[in-house]
Amino acid sequence: MKVLIVEDETDLLQSIMAFLKESGMNCEQAVNLAEAIEKINTHTFDCIVLDIGLPDGNGLRLIEELQKKEHQTGIVIVSARNALDDRLKGLNIGADDYITKPFYMPELSARIKSVVRRRSSQGKNEIIFHELRVFPEEMLMYINDKSVSLTRKEHELLMYMLSNQSKVLTKESIAEHLWGDHADMADSFDFIYSHIKNLRKKITDNGGRDYLKSVYGVGYKFSAE
Amino acid sequence: MKLLNLTNRYYIAIAVGLLLVSSLFLAYRVLYLVDQEISEHMLYEKQLIERQLKNQKQLQRIPITLGDKIHIVPIDKFTTFKVQVKDTLMADAFEGIRLPFRIMTYEQQINKEAYRITLTHRLTENESLFYGIIFSVILVAVDIIACFYFLNRWFSSKIWRPFYRAINILKNFDLQHGNKILFQRSTVDEFNTLNAELTRLTGKVARDYRNLKEFTENMSHETQTPLAIIRSKLELLLQSENLTDEQVGHIRSILDSVSRLSKMNKSLILLTRIENEQYASEELMALGPVLIKHLKDLDLFISSRDLKLETQINEDINLRINPHLAEILITNLLSNAIKYNIPGGVLRVELTREYLRIANSGKPLTLPGEQVFERFKRGDILDSMGLGLAIVKKICDHCHCFIEYGFKSELHSFTVYFQPQKVVAPIRETILLK
Numbered sequence: 001m002k003v004l005i006v007e008d009e010t011d012l013l014q015s016i017m018a019f020l021k022e023s024g025m026n027c028e029q030a031v032n033l034a035e036a037i038e039k040i041n042t043h044t045f046d047c048i049v050l051d052i053g054l055p056d057g058n059g060l061r062l063i064e065e066l067q068k069k070e071h072q073t074g075i076v077i078v079s080a081r082n083a084l085d086d087r088l089k090g091l092n093i094g095a096d097d098y099i100t101k102p103f104y105m106p107e108l109s110a111r112i113k114s115v116v117r118r119r120s121s122q123g124k125n126e127i128i129f130h131e132l133r134v135f136p137e138e139m140l141m142y143i144n145d146k147s148v149s150l151t152r153k154e155h156e157l158l159m160y161m162l163s164n165q166s167k168v169l170t171k172e173s174i175a176e177h178l179w180g181d182h183a184d185m186a187d188s189f190d191f192i193y194s195h196i197k198n199l200r201k202k203i204t205d206n207g208g209r210d211y212l213k214s215v216y217g218v219g220y221k222f223s224a225e
Numbered sequence: 226m227k228l229l230n231l232t233n234r235y236y237i238a239i240a241v242g243l244l245l246v247s248s249l250f251l252a253y254r255v256l257y258l259v260d261q262e263i264s265e266h267m268l269y270e271k272q273l274i275e276r277q278l279k280n281q282k283q284l285q286r287i288p289i290t291l292g293d294k295i296h297i298v299p300i301d302k303f304t305t306f307k308v309q310v311k312d313t314l315m316a317d318a319f320e321g322i323r324l325p326f327r328i329m330t331y332e333q334q335i336n337k338e339a340y341r342i343t344l345t346h347r348l349t350e351n352e353s354l355f356y357g358i359i360f361s362v363i364l365v366a367v368d369i370i371a372c373f374y375f376l377n378r379w380f381s382s383k384i385w386r387p388f389y390r391a392i393n394i395l396k397n398f399d400l401q402h403g404n405k406i407l408f409q410r411s412t413v414d415e416f417n418t419l420n421a422e423l424t425r426l427t428g429k430v431a432r433d434y435r436n437l438k439e440f441t442e443n444m445s446h447e448t449q450t451p452l453a454i455i456r457s458k459l460e461l462l463l464q465s466e467n468l469t470d471e472q473v474g475h476i477r478s479i480l481d482s483v484s485r486l487s488k489m490n491k492s493l494i495l496l497t498r499i500e501n502e503q504y505a506s507e508e509l510m511a512l513g514p515v516l517i518k519h520l521k522d523l524d525l526f527i528s529s530r531d532l533k534l535e536t537q538i539n540e541d542i543n544l545r546i547n548p549h550l551a552e553i554l555i556t557n558l559l560s561n562a563i564k565y566n567i568p569g570g571v572l573r574v575e576l577t578r579e580y581l582r583i584a585n586s587g588k589p590l591t592l593p594g595e596q597v598f599e600r601f602k603r604g605d606i607l608d609s610m611g612l613g614l615a616i617v618k619k620i621c622d623h624c625h626c627f628i629e630y631g632f633k634s635e636l637h638s639f640t641v642y643f644q645p646q647k648v649v650a651p652i653r654e655t656i657l658l659k
């Protein structure tokens with residue numbers, strides 16, 4: 001998966017690059033609009049992570065440039081402004097998703113993967129992880145071809161963890177992914193725990209291995225190790 | 226009390242006092258002068274009589290007595306030079322009542338003959354003179370005061386008009402809109418100075434307010450990127466192997482602080498944006514479904530606390546409101562009512578044509594009721610920022626809704642009263658009517 005990251009804050013750029021590279025993405029970078037336009041004219045990307053507040057212009061112009069040609073590129077807008085009109089404008093002119101600073105890295109990674117999945121229309125875009133098979137649009141998973149139903153939150157949680165395999169996921173980032181604005185409810189962490197427990201039970205009861213690991217004091221990790 | 230009435234009151238009090246004193250003075254003075262005049266007149270008569278007695282050997286009878294009565298009685302022997310004067314009351318021949326008279330009695334020797342002469346002079350009635358004077362003075366005084374009072378009112382209302390106009394302009398001055406104040410020029414220098422100063426001051430206040438708002442907004446925005454960097458670096462750090470539990474603990478607490486800071490920033494940005502009228506557009510919105518959707522989202526949190534959910538939602542209510550703000554209003558009120566509820570408590574949601582009321586069980590607040598909507602006021606609740614309700618209040622103000630907080634029978638309630646003209650009648654009824 002080839003991703004272009006357009007971000008003028010080099011520190012943040014480096015973090016995103018490092019995180020996404022570790023997630024197995026092939027990353028290119030651009031620190032301003034001119035460089036970004038040059039890159040999209042010479043390469044094709046599966047996804048562009050676009051900060052719209054760039055020193056040499058509004059990042060939305062890059063989307064306009066991109067629209068001039070046929071493309072299959074997914075676009076995730078990153079903004080410091082949680083402004084509704086920015087969001088609507090971005091989504092209207094062809095962005096696929098919108099994320100506001102400060103975001104959680106696994107969240108960004110999950111959004112990118114989701115956008116790319118939606119863009120690529122090659123049949124069923126199932127996610128396979130060893131004996132697990134999960135479909136983004138269906139509330140169920142297959143373990144060794146045996147279907148197991150999931151609740152909506154369990155499905156969301158599983159998708160989130162599958163998008164961030166072998167990554168330590170903090171409880172905060174999971175809570176925000178699952179409940180958005182309601183994530184600061186005092187007992188949301190307890191619910192994560194019970195969702196994880198249920199999910200783990202559903203996998204192991206149906207012949208799967210236990211991939212959901214607790215990371216002491218931090219959160220959880222989905223990994224085969 | 227109006228300035229005009231105050232000055233009038235003083236003027237009138239002083240005028241009444243002065244007039245009272247001066248009328249008394251005037252009355253006594255006039256009485257004294259009249260008295261003097263009579264005495265002088267009688268002395269003059271005395272000389273007249275003396276001359277007549279000297280020149281004419283014999284006293285002539287005075288044919289008509291118009292004024293004073295004169296008694297000339299020959300006596301045997303001249304005894305004294307003393308002139309005796311006394312005032313007395315005597316019955317008057319014509320009026321038949323007792324009137325004041327002055328009687329001057331003296332002896333005189335003329336051409337070796339002695340006479341006792343008595344002059345009687347009618348005095349004016351002191352009392353009636355006195356009251357006459359007082360009455361006239363009071364009449365004049367009342368006239369003057371009344372004239373003065375009305376004239377003063379008239380002048381003042383004319384003179385003070387620019388002042389009241391300026392006050393009206395100030396009353397309508399709205400800092401949030403920051404419109405520049407324009408005063409009319411007056412012919413009075415003082416008012417022009419006042420207006421100039423007011424223009425300068427309000428201009429400065431508006432400028433400061435704008436700067437402060439810009440600062441808050443910029444500050445909040447600019448903080449988001451560094452926060453994003455901090456969070457991303459911490460997350461990278463968390464991915465590394467061989468972290469000790471202690472190190473993980475440190476990273477966790479930094480991450481927590483970053484989250485809090487970021488949430489606070491977002492709330493402040495939202496508040497500033499509402500103030501800046503960036504959510505001006507309105508749409509017709511069905512509040513019922515939105516409430517139900519959010520209650521469903523929050524279902525887990527409601528059931529985990531064993532809350533008793535009581536809903537009374539009229540799903541036909543449509544409100545003209547900015548949809549984004551409506552969502553925030555509902556989310557904030559609902560999560561507030563869940564977060565600060567007690568286990569097994571009540572969560573009551575009512576939506577009627579007049580109001581939206583969200584109530585929850587709980588202990589009484591530790592801070593006064595009217596302060597719940599103030600920024601960073603959170604009583605003894607520790608994990609709260611105290612911005613949620615400030616946002617709710619701001620949204621209500623912005624949408625011209627009236628929000629009320631109440632605590633009755635162990636239930637905290639927040640009621641948002643809608644503007645009647647913003648509520649749209651149920652569509653179903655309209656169709657039926659046709």
